[in-house]
Amino acid sequence: MIRLENITRRFGAFLLEGLDLEVPRGQYWVLLGPSGAGKTLLLHLIAGLHHPDRGRLLLDDVEATTAAPEKRGVGLVFQRSALFPHHDVAGNITYGLAVRGASTAERRRRLDELVETLDLSALLQRPVASLSGGEAQRVALARALAVRPRVLLLDEPLGPLDFHARAELQEELRRVHDAFELTTLHVTHDREEARALADAAAIMVGGQIIQAGSMSALQQAPRCRFVARLLGDEERAPTDHPLCEEACLRAGGRCDAPPLAAKRGDAPA
Amino acid sequence: MSFPWKPGLVGLLLLAALHLVLALSPGPTFSPSTHLALFGSNAYALYCALLVLQRGSGKHLALFVSGYMILFILLMVLLNRSSLFILLLVLYASLFGSPLLLGFFALFVLCFVVLQPYAFESFIPLALIYAALWRARARTSRFVLACLGVGLVALCALLFPLLHLVMQDSAQTLWLALKRSDVQSAIWLSVASSTLATLLIAVWGIPLAYALARVDFWGRRVVETVIDIPILIPQSVVGIAFIVLLGPGSPMGEALDQLFGIQIAGRLIGVVLAQVFVAAPFLIKTALTAFQGVPEELELASRTLGASPAQTFWRISLPLASRGLMIGMILAWARAISEFGAVILFASSPLTAPVLVHTEFLRAGATESRPIATLLLIICLWIFVVLQLGPSLAPFAWQRRADRGAR
Numbered sequence: 001m002i003r004l005e006n007i008t009r010r011f012g013a014f015l016l017e018g019l020d021l022e023v024p025r026g027q028y029w030v031l032l033g034p035s036g037a038g039k040t041l042l043l044h045l046i047a048g049l050h051h052p053d054r055g056r057l058l059l060d061d062v063e064a065t066t067a068a069p070e071k072r073g074v075g076l077v078f079q080r081s082a083l084f085p086h087h088d089v090a091g092n093i094t095y096g097l098a099v100r101g102a103s104t105a106e107r108r109r110r111l112d113e114l115v116e117t118l119d120l121s122a123l124l125q126r127p128v129a130s131l132s133g134g135e136a137q138r139v140a141l142a143r144a145l146a147v148r149p150r151v152l153l154l155d156e157p158l159g160p161l162d163f164h165a166r167a168e169l170q171e172e173l174r175r176v177h178d179a180f181e182l183t184t185l186h187v188t189h190d191r192e193e194a195r196a197l198a199d200a201a202a203i204m205v206g207g208q209i210i211q212a213g214s215m216s217a218l219q220q221a222p223r224c225r226f227v228a229r230l231l232g233d234e235e236r237a238p239t240d241h242p243l244c245e246e247a248c249l250r251a252g253g254r255c256d257a258p259p260l261a262a263k264r265g266d267a268p269a
Numbered sequence: 270m271s272f273p274w275k276p277g278l279v280g281l282l283l284l285a286a287l288h289l290v291l292a293l294s295p296g297p298t299f300s301p302s303t304h305l306a307l308f309g310s311n312a313y314a315l316y317c318a319l320l321v322l323q324r325g326s327g328k329h330l331a332l333f334v335s336g337y338m339i340l341f342i343l344l345m346v347l348l349n350r351s352s353l354f355i356l357l358l359v360l361y362a363s364l365f366g367s368p369l370l371l372g373f374f375a376l377f378v379l380c381f382v383v384l385q386p387y388a389f390e391s392f393i394p395l396a397l398i399y400a401a402l403w404r405a406r407a408r409t410s411r412f413v414l415a416c417l418g419v420g421l422v423a424l425c426a427l428l429f430p431l432l433h434l435v436m437q438d439s440a441q442t443l444w445l446a447l448k449r450s451d452v453q454s455a456i457w458l459s460v461a462s463s464t465l466a467t468l469l470i471a472v473w474g475i476p477l478a479y480a481l482a483r484v485d486f487w488g489r490r491v492v493e494t495v496i497d498i499p500i501l502i503p504q505s506v507v508g509i510a511f512i513v514l515l516g517p518g519s520p521m522g523e524a525l526d527q528l529f530g531i532q533i534a535g536r537l538i539g540v541v542l543a544q545v546f547v548a549a550p551f552l553i554k555t556a557l558t559a560f561q562g563v564p565e566e567l568e569l570a571s572r573t574l575g576a577s578p579a580q581t582f583w584r585i586s587l588p589l590a591s592r593g594l595m596i597g598m599i600l601a602w603a604r605a606i607s608e609f610g611a612v613i614l615f616a617s618s619p620l621t622a623p624v625l626v627h628t629e630f631l632r633a634g635a636t637e638s639r640p641i642a643t644l645l646l647i648i649c650l651w652i653f654v655v656l657q658l659g660p661s662l663a664p665f666a667w668q669r670r671a672d673r674g675a676r
Contacts, residue, residue, distance in 0.1 A: 044569070068577070069572040070577055074573060076569075076570065078566055078570060082564070082566040084567060086588050095574055096574035096576075099571075100575050143570075144573070
């Protein structure tokens, strides 16, 4: 479970403000919003790479607001994999176990398990520089899962992939989520990705979460035109909501622009 | 175009007439046999010139003739060495078809005839540069080639004194110098003290560089500037500053002496201290760049996988920056061993090798100190080259081995 209570954090000119969110245990959520909405910053904040100025963060009912990243039991997959170039694939996957001082047998066992689940046996002895984007993301996923996190955070994991690898990894993500009984929060700006994967979504723009709920609830009752447009269903556009207007104003009035400018690379930081 | 027999025949006759006139004219020119040999080589050159005309254009012929004129003026008019002229002319005429060989020939003439006292030390680098340019010519524009050529030649000229120094003494003289006990101890002292100085800098400099690369604190820019101060201060000033603070008669120097019996000035510790001072910026700056080159994302990934900040430093940042750190340590080592000014003022005994070269020079002159200087040069260069090549040959090797053991 991930619970944000009134999280506020300033990054220079950018502000994450008053974020409330609860992702129940075992659910797959996406954090959906245009580029520059602050999605990656929020994800890093949950992972413990930044601490909030105000507010509380709970992970599985444990206070984690200012806990060190290594103490949170959170797995994070970066947009560009961030594999360690001086280890091979197996070394990357077992890295988390190695720093915890796990025995060789334990590492071996866990590695075999993940290799089987994610079908990595062909990659095992390869240097990471030789992996394709999709392969690298599967290894990064295995690396994050090796330490048995309760919460999995995915930062546009499908972002840099081509169509084919994207479809493949998308399926894998949902399967892994179910198999390992994870609580997953997946950052994306792609509504199709969100529809295919998620139980529920939080819509983010201008450093604020303007609506959160199950995918069907969002489809049925978008809070404002921005949400409707983000979900690709402008006909349902209701009247505007002050929360949306404020957030869009912060985002530089981007609510009126096509919300899904096909731009890669998120977050102002 | 068929071979131009007619102009060839005319040229040959003219040539024969010229030599005949010169040989018969009064005055001490050459002996008849020399004239015969000159005529032979000239005739061969004429034949080659006609071949050039047959294959190429008039431009090639003009080039051939101007090359001939240069050889002629250089060897016959200025140096008056006819036999060498005959030999080189035959070589020149034969090589003209191949630009690569012609270039080497021109360098050969330049170095062994014009720069004769410096023949070897000038020919070797120039030939290497020419070969490098020749191999690079297909891959880049003429402008870049010209920049490269001019720059490399200037660089060679800059390093030429060292090259020349190395060629001065025979191996035997060097060996005799090396057998002197004062030379041996000075070289050992230099190598040991600069190694010690480098390790001392690494102990605090690498952590400092890491911190500077990772945290943006108040006054960080000032710290980065302060690190550079030892580079810009004259070495003599450094020496005086150390003497004033720690030398005999200063409060701190006296206190250390009386309380712990430690004397710093004029001891090994003084040498190391001076070397640490002058060499530190090189290691810290290089290490800073190396750590800045390690993506912070990798460290974040390591943290989320359960590694503490210290573990992340040892397992991620340090290995990934290791090559840069190694280069920084080599630079610092080189700077430390070459330090002279601060050392001679602050710790003139025990004698380090640079100081020994200086005292030998004062005592007996340049010729006496030359073998020691050459030895020091060779040893420094050798260690420098070995250390430079070492890390580039084995990137990350030790890290890989450590992993394999775990699996």
